Amino acid sequence: MKSEVRFEVKNGAYNPQTISGSVGWIIQESLSPEESLPAAVDMALQALDLSHYYMDDGRGPKVTKPIKKILVKAFGKERTEIAMPALCKKIAELYSPKMDLRAFWGDKALLGAGKWERQDTCFADDGCNKTSKIFLEKFRRAKALVLEHENEEGTSYARSIAFFAGGRTVYLSNFYYNGVPQNNLLFVEALRKLLGISSVKYAKETFPLPIYTNHDGLKVYDGRSKPYKGKILYPCPHCDEKVPKLTTYVSGHTHQIGCSSECVGDDEDSISCNNCGERALRDDAYNGPDDNLYCESCHNELTSYCNACDSTVWNDDYLGDGYCDNCGFDCRECDSTHSNNDRYEGPDGRDYCEKCFHEKFTECYECNEVVKRKDSRQDQDGENYCKGCYEDKFVECKECGEETLRDKAQDDLCPDCYSDKKEKEEAENENATVNT
Incomplete structure (x- = not known):
């Protein structure tokens, strides 16, 4: 085995994952505006791995031959022969220089x-x-x-x-x-x-x-390779023990390995998750609401973060939308979560957000009692009353049907209708006197 070598790379693809797709765009640009790249051509190009021909410059047969074969099938031999030189020049630009x-x-x-x-x-x-x-x-x-x-x-x-x-x-x-x-x-x-x-x-x-x-x-x-039948012993990172198989603990991007769970557990930089018991680096551990340490996976699964009180809470105590049950509530009407500052208690004893509360309830102008809006009565000035206060304060004129302050009504008539009634009665009395 040599310690170092120098060699020339004629060309290598910049991006192995997307070079075939880039070839598709180059071909699309060569088509007329009315044409689109056939789906069969696009799929065939995606199936090609053109990235590994690092000894080819994009013009050689290892790259051009499979592309040409696809295009001939889709566009015909004559048209493909005419287009290939320009296509090869652009495809070559996808490869890095020597x-x-x-x-x-x-x-x-x-x-x-x-x-x-x-x-x-x-x-x-x-x-x-x-x-x-x-x-x-x-x-x-x-x-x-x-x-x-x-x-x-x-x-x-x-x-x-x-x-x-x-x-x-x-x-x-x-x-x-x-x-x-x-x-x-x-x-x-x-x-x-x-x-x-x-x-x-x-x-x-x-x-x-x-x-x-x-x-x-x-x-x-290489072609002469045969399966290795010898035993490979792996060194433990924490001690000098060599074993046929190492124990692995994974937490996010963190891999901890050792000859045994006890060896990994002795690592002063790691902790045992309070939920699953797996080891995790102390720097990757999270404090739970109970002040115990949890691995990242269990912490994300069991807890949520309350934006209002800036603390981690159990999922059972989390309402959603950034509120725990101490900082927010679920509106009975719209079923969405709101801050406690937006909490209104309805006459039914349930919690409502401000918007839903004012849509569903109103305050009596007379006694200040909160009542359902559908059960309230409204006067001509737009003020709302509970049923009792409205009936105590107003009466419906039995003649014209208009609401009238009870202290101004006479015989359940508004002042105008009562005046008309009195004038009519006086006229009838005068007529009766004349006839007599």
Whole structure:
């Protein structure tokens, strides 16, 4: 195994996840405004993985041939032949320029320390996954594979973790790019040259080490690889014990590993969750309403935050909309949660928000009693009265039906109707006298 190699990368895709989609946009732009990219073409392009042809410049057959085959089927051979030169020129722009790379095995103590990354990561000495880094430093089968590129603008890096699983099989994971174009296959090529293997195969596969990973594992092997039947012992980050299998505790992004639950539990930086009993870093733990410590998952599941009193409460004591049951209430009418400052008690003894209270109830102008609006009576001035006060204060003129203050009414008649009645009676009396 070589300690370092230098090699030239003719081209590499900038973005492995979207390059096929970008090709689709390039083809769409070449069509007339009336045309749209056929769905079959779009689906076929998405199925292509054009990112890993880092020895191709976007014009070579490994890229152009599968694209041309798709276009001929959709648009015909003649039209495709005419369009291909311009398409290839634009597709080539999706690939990074030629560069020289230096690949070497880096010092594992520098993982996450901002040397190869833009800033400190979770593998830093004070990061949330520092036990993973301690494990990697102790584990001789794990190495830090670093890519370095120098130009006039400075030095850029990319790094990954390599696990030598035996049987000429190596797993790669935790790819991090800091200036070097993002293409995991660059690490495959670097690994091939460092190991001195003429050709290798690769496949996406879960990284088998019990550390925090980015779920980006690659298995690299050659045709002569055979399953490794030997025993691999893993060092405990907390003690000198080596065991066939490590115990793992996960809390959010935090991975804690050890040779046993007791060993992990002895970590002064970790706690046992009061609900599930799992270990979690003390810095990742949360105080519950009962002042006990909980892991992030259980804390989020069991508690809520009240904005009004700025405190954490149990979900059973949480009403919603940022209020606990001490700071808010649920309106009986609209069933929404409001602050206690907006609480009104109705005559039925139930709680209402201000809007619903004034829509449903009114205050008697005479006795100030709160009554249902539908049971109230309103005078000509728009004032509301309860039924009793209204009947005590007003009377309905039995002649014209208008409401009249009871102290101004006579014989249940308003002043005008009473006056008309008296005039009519006087006229009738005069007529009777004349006739007599």
